[in-house]
Amino acid sequence: MRPRKSRPEREAIVLKLQDVEMAYGAIRAIKGVSLEVRQGEVVAIIGSNGAGKTTLLKGIVGLERVAGGRILIDGKDCTDVPPHKRVALGLALSPEGRGVFADQSVQDNLLLGGYSQRKDRRKVEELVEREFARFPRLKERRQQMAGTLSGGEQQMLAISRALMSEPRLLLLDEPSLGLAPMVVADIFRSIRALRDSGLTIVLVEQMANKALAEADRAYVLETGRVTLQGAGRDLLKHPDVRAAYLGKH
Structure with a gap:
């Protein structure tokens, strides 16, 4: 079991979302999402395909427009700050599909x-x-x-x-997607090493068991809403999470 960070090291909130709304035309993709990420944490966001996970990450880094609510970076309202300036503030995204x-x-x-x-x-x-x-x-x-x-x-x-x-905050979107098990193991070893170096990470991951095992805290996103939140290991044992995402009852 990895050592947990002491409380003082985890007080600073790097990222905070307050009632964030996002839409594609008349379709509301993100519906009043609030969450926070503290310095040095790994925060996982899990959910089924189409839940809005990638859309939310794009909103955080400024690649998609936020229709309502606020995005705060280090307490500063950055909802309308362009993407390149969010990079300067310490955000970086490794996108779904790699995008090399x-x-x-x-x-x-x-x-x-x-x-x-x-x-x-x-x-x-x-x-x-x-x-x-x-x-x-x-x-x-x-x-x-x-x-x-x-x-x-x-x-x-x-x-x-x-x-x-x-970056001070690294957002990883589906890093295991389409990879062989041995390669997935390598990627997660790298994520652990980054976490242990003190980097703050938001992890969107289809392999919920791996994401929750690594996460200090996690949020479950369903049809654009947060339906559950808590410590990663607690959600790993939650009956609803086990039934919906881990194939266990």
């Missing part, structure tokens, strides 16, 4: 991820080498086109590209 630049090399993908650091060339080079140390397979393929990588390698690249901006 297929016709660019592994190294160029990382350099694009470090665009916000571009004025300090030496620092960018150090960050690239840091990510190659994190995922040695990427170093072996540094000049390979990203579109030719395996699914697991593309996921490693997507995470590393997000980390190039040195």
